Amino acid sequence: MGRAPCCDKASVKRGPWSPEEDAQLRSYVQSHGIGGNWITLPQRAGLNRCGKSCRLRWLNYLRPDIKHGGYTEQEDQIICSLYNSIGSRWSIIASKLPGRTDNDVKNYWNTKLKKKAAMCVQPRCAGGAFSAAPATPPGAHSQCTFAQPALSPASSSVTSSSGDACFATTMYPPAPQLIRFDAPAPAPAPVPQTELAPVPPPATVTAYGPSWASATEAGGVPLDDDVFLTELAGGEQLFPYGDLFTGFAGQPDKPDKATFELSASYFPNMAEMWGTACNTLT
DNA sequence: AACTTACTCAACCGCAGCCTG
DNA sequence: GCAGGCTGCGGTTGAGTAAGT
Structure with missing residues (x-):
């Protein structure tokens, strides 16, 4: 038995938001707040949208303190270092970058930083896992074996990102020698995740x-x-x-x-x- | 100029965890 | 303690646009 959908997808508008809808949502949230419930907000605001869609639109685009594009080198470093340390926990990473959203950081990583990092990598860490570092000569790949966390198979939230984390380590090691x-x-x-x-x-x-x-x-x-x-x-x-x-x-x-x-x-x-x-x- | 390919990013989807009755 | 509802999160998709041929 599946759970009830959050809204009737057939009857609500989907896809890109129009400027009128943006203005309507912005105006409502700024004057009334969220009201503690996103599900009922579209009805209260007179929007024919799913509550989840309204929430996403507000958090990722309409909030007044949002910054778009124009990532600095410092932000790149922070993203890569944190990604290397904690994996794809975009909300945590974004929380350290004022004005950035998790969606924005995630997109930026997937479309730009990941490639940027990959450009200077030849071998990945063996099996994506941490390996005891032989004396690696200084250079582009010397950090790859330094601090790549060995990701437990049980740690599902980060396992899939181990290779990328290796790339990130190469570009922006997590405070090398630190x-x-x-x-x-x-x-x-090993124990089941639920027993941790x-x-x-x-x-x-x-x-x-x-x-x-x-x-x-x-x-x-x-x-x-x-x-x-x-x-x-x-x-x-x-x-x-x-x-x-x-x-x-x-x-x-x-x-x-x-x-x-x-x-x-x-x-x-x-x-x-x-x-x-x-x-x-x- | 027309077409194809690559890229970007907003939006959607589904799941997990928290909260409440 | 349990079930249902809501929120937050991360992965993925796809429309629009830019760049290349």
């Missing part, structure tokens, strides 16, 4: 790099994701939000390192991904 992951525990025997804890415990992440080194030298300056992502972005301060990483602690005996707790609530299976990657390394 991060190493200390696996929190040996990888457990909904929110895994934070992973301990050991990070390398100028910011971390200077932080520890300074006696343990608290770091947050603004610093982390600023590293990824090549020094640009682009991130208005700040709670990706928590629990900074310097390591007195290792002045070039600092330990983080990775917020599992942000990227629920990131700890799993990276923990697996580290296990593959060691």
Whole structure:
């Protein structure tokens, strides 16, 4: 027994929105708000459209703060670095790019960045998986084996993107020489996805790099994701939000390192991904 | 100028998860 | 605890346009 459709597709208009419909939706949302229910919004706004269609139109096109096109090099770096780290979680990636929508970022990746990244790649990571890195000579492909997460087959949301992630790693490695992951525990025997804890415990992440080194030298300056992502972005301060990483602690005996707790609530299976990657390394 | 191919991006589809009664 | 409804998300499609021949 299938679920009821959200609307009668035969009776609602589909396809491209007209300027009149745009104006009608914009006017209604700006004066009344969404009203807590997209399904009934078209009726209230006098639009012969599916609620889902209205929602998509508003979120991806009509919202006043939307930016279209004109991606900067910093944005490219952020997209590729985050894609490499978390896969195709476009909503999370878009949330780090003010004015960008998940649909926009997804389209941009699929039509431009993916090709751009692929141009400088010859071999893919073996089987799309993380491989222990032999000393790769400096050059276009040296990063491919560095931090490609080994994606568990159970991690369906990211498995299909492993090859692209490899490309992205090559173009914009996830902060090269910046991060190493200390696996929190040996990888457990494979379990069905449904048996995984909904929110895994934070992973301990050991990070390398100028910011971390200077932080520890300074006696343990608290770091947050603004610093982390600023590293990824090549020094640009682009991130208005700040709670990706928590629990900074310097390591007195290792002045070039600092330990983080990775917020599992942000990227629920990131700890799993990276923990697996580290296990593959060691 | 006409046709074909490649590209872009808005929109649709279906699923998963959350919420509520 | 369960079922149904709604929202959000990621993958895919297809119309429109640009570029190439």
